[in-house]
Amino acid sequence: MKILTAAQTRQADAATLLAEGITSAELMERAATAFCHWLQKRLPAHSQRPMHIFCGPGNNGGDGLAIARQLHEAGYQPQVWTLPAAQPSADFTLNRQRLPAGLPCHEIQPETLPQLPARAVVVDALFGTGLSRPLTGAAAMLVKHLNQSEATVVAVDMPSGLLTDAPQSPDSLVVRAHYTVSFELPKLAFLLPQNAEFVGQWEVLPIHLDPTFIHNAPVDNYFVNDNFIRGRLPARNKFSHKGTFGHALLLAGSRGKIGASVLAAKACLRGGVGLLTVRTPAVGYPIMQVAAPEAMALADSATDFVTELPDLKPYAAVGIGPGLGQEHATCEVLRQLLRKTKVPLVLDADALNLLGANPSLLKLLPRESLLTPHPKEFERLVGKPARDDYHRLEQLRTFVREHGCYCVLKGAYTTLAAPDGTLYFNSTGNPGMATGGSGDVLTGLLLALRADKRLSPLDAALLGLYAHGRAGDQAAQQTGEAGLVAGDLIRFIGPVLQELTTPLPGL
Numbered sequence: 113m114k115i116l117t118a119a120q121t122r123q124a125d126a127a128t129l130l131a132e133g134i135t136s137a138e139l140m141e142r143a144a145t146a147f148c149h150w151l152q153k154r155l156p157a158h159s160q161r162p163m164h165i166f167c168g169p170g171n172n173g174g175d176g177l178a179i180a181r182q183l184h185e186a187g188y189q190p191q192v193w194t195l196p197a198a199q200p201s202a203d204f205t206l207n208r209q210r211l212p213a214g215l216p217c218h219e220i221q222p223e224t225l226p227q228l229p230a231r232a233v234v235v236d237a238l239f240g241t242g243l244s245r246p247l248t249g250a251a252a253m254l255v256k257h258l259n260q261s262e263a264t265v266v267a268v269d270m271p272s273g274l275l276t277d278a279p280q281s282p283d284s285l286v287v288r289a290h291y292t293v294s295f296e297l298p299k300l301a302f303l304l305p306q307n308a309e310f311v312g313q314w315e316v317l318p319i320h321l322d323p324t325f326i327h328n329a330p331v332d333n334y335f336v337n338d339n340f341i342r343g344r345l346p347a348r349n350k351f352s353h354k355g356t357f358g359h360a361l362l363l364a365g366s367r368g369k370i371g372a373s374v375l376a377a378k379a380c381l382r383g384g385v386g387l388l389t390v391r392t393p394a395v396g397y398p399i400m401q402v403a404a405p406e407a408m409a410l411a412d413s414a415t416d417f418v419t420e421l422p423d424l425k426p427y428a429a430v431g432i433g434p435g436l437g438q439e440h441a442t443c444e445v446l447r448q449l450l451r452k453t454k455v456p457l458v459l460d461a462d463a464l465n466l467l468g469a470n471p472s473l474l475k476l477l478p479r480e481s482l483l484t485p486h487p488k489e490f491e492r493l494v495g496k497p498a499r500d501d502y503h504r505l506e507q508l509r510t511f512v513r514e515h516g517c518y519c520v521l522k523g524a525y526t527t528l529a530a531p532d533g534t535l536y537f538n539s540t541g542n543p544g545m546a547t548g549g550s551g552d553v554l555t556g557l558l559l560a561l562r563a564d565k566r567l568s569p570l571d572a573a574l575l576g577l578y579a580h581g582r583a584g585d586q587a588a589q590q591t592g593e594a595g596l597v598a599g600d601l602i603r604f605i606g607p608v609l610q611e612l613t614t615p616l617p618g619l
């Protein structure tokens with residue numbers, strides 16, 4: 113799914129009017145109907161909860177007025193509030209005129225702000241994608257009032273005051289919505305941690321914007337949902353053998369962190385690798401052999417950490433990092449690996465910390481390597497903290513372009529950056545996965561997919577992220593989010609990959 117900018121959304125709007133031969137008021141009516149259906153499913157008219165719809169001067173306000181009329185017709189009793197405005201938009205004016213006589217509509221004044229008890233439902237239709245500057249005056253006063261109330265707030269398209277694809281100044285006022293109901297495609301603002309307190313739970317409803325426009329629109333950002341993933345994992349050929357799926361090498365573990373290597377090894381095996389060899393410090397050798405008998409283990413001559421790089425000839429892909437430690441000898445293993453390898457690399461955890469601490473290593477990074485930092489590891493990699501979440505995304509684009517690599521910034525909506533700077537925001541996963549070892553499982557799974565010669569680097573990375581999150585979602589249904597441990601994810605990798613496998617075409 114593409115993520116459009118605010119400007120592109122306006123163009124999509126215009127293209128739709130042209131392609132369908134409809135008026136902007138008709139498209140607005142469609143958006144309002146979609147919103148009302150969403151609300152009616154959750155809040156029946158007979159609930160009798162007080163409802164206040166706050167409308168701004170533009171088309172977001174126009175949506176609010178159309179929503180008010182439609183809800184009134186469906187038996188709700190909303191009250192409408194408009195901001196004083198010198199030049200409201202044409203569709204605002206039209207929908208203001210179309211309000212039925214029995215529907216109360218007031219202009220907002222400081223002394224007439226309504227009481228908003230906890231039972232009240234607020235529809236925020238003040239500003240959407242047309243926001244052009246921080247809120248001041250009556251709008252600012254109203255947003256403060258909404259944010260101080262205990263009412264349930266549902267934002268139309270955007271929480272008012274939030275910009276669609278750029279950070280606003282830190283002291284800007286923004287509505288804190290519990291729900292944001294938007295149209296057609298997700299907005300970049302919804303995917304960033306710094307906006308979570310404003311956006312709440314978000315959803316996009318289809319309003320059938322022109323598919324040709326969307327298809328042709330050039331974008332930097334994609335939202336990775338089920339549709340986007342379908343068709344990327346081919347079914348296994350009847351005559352395939354373990355060589356088809358590759359022999360992976362994993363360098364992982366140190367004393368006290370052999371568990372990380374076991375989690376990554378098991379995830380790699382469940383991710384469908386043909387063969388797996390794990391280079392483990394001697395202390396991990398018996399543990400690995402017992403915990404993951406399907407994997408071959410190569411014991412290092414050092415007891416506590418990895419100090420020797422095995423001969424790389426047999427391997428189709430190499431993963432390095434989980435539980436590795438940052439000993440000097442281990443750093444030298446990484447250096448040799450970066451120099452010698454000719455096959456895909458997956459780098460995680462301490463391998464990334466070593467890269468961050470040794471810029472000379474970063475220069476050796478082979479093209480198309482896949483790095484999987486969480487935000488702190490990413491900060492160590494680039495050497496300076498991000499000003500905000502938008503700046504971090506820019507740092508990510510710069511980093512992958514400079515190093516010709518793929519980089520996965522982990523967290524909610526884990527973001528994959530491709531070497532050309534395109535960003536892919538993953539839609540699966542849940543906060544239950546914020547538990548030690550989840551990242552090790554991801555490394556193992558990605559290693560398996562990079563060893564599979566049938567997959568492009570991009571498809572392997574997208575599939576790995578999506579399947580990892582989906583395994584987390586399925587695991588959490590059984591364990592609950594708090595009860596989820598990283599090992600639970602591994603059990604679900606196989607079934608999830610099966611679900612995502614492309615079936616034969618139907619007859």
Ligand SMILES: NC(=O)C1=CN([C@@H]2O[C@H](COP(=O)(O)OP(=O)(O)OC[C@H]3O[C@@H](n4cnc5c(N)ncnc54)[C@H](OP(=O)(O)O)[C@@H]3O)[C@@H](O)[C@H]2O)[C@@H](O)CC1
Pocket residue numbers: 121122124125139140143168169170171172173174175199200201238239240241242243244245246247248251268269270295296321
């Ligand atoms: N394709 C779709 O998805 C569809 C989108 N639709 C809806 O249209 C919405 C976009 O409408 P929009 O372009 O009219 O912008 P909107 O957000 O109402 O604000 C613009 C007005 O606010 C003003 N203004 C701006 N900032 C301000 C400030 N800080 N303080 C005070 N005023 C400020 C600005 O004035 P100006 O900047 O010109 O001075 C202008 O008057 C979109 O979010 C969705 O709800 C649907 O109807 C149909 C399908």
Ligand SMILES: Nc1ncnc2c1ncn2[C@@H]1O[C@H](COP(=O)(O)OP(=O)(O)O)[C@@H](O)[C@H]1O
Pocket residue numbers: 461486522523524525526540541542543544545546547548549550551552553554580581
């Ligand atoms: N709130 C969340 N929503 C979705 N996924 C999450 C969330 N928190 C963590 N995750 C996922 O869990 C994994 C955690 O990785 P990481 O921080 O490296 O953990 P560890 O180092 O303990 O293995 C990442 O894949 C991340 O995307």
Ligand SMILES: [K+]
Pocket residue numbers: 172236237238239240267268269270271272
């Ligand atoms: K709004």
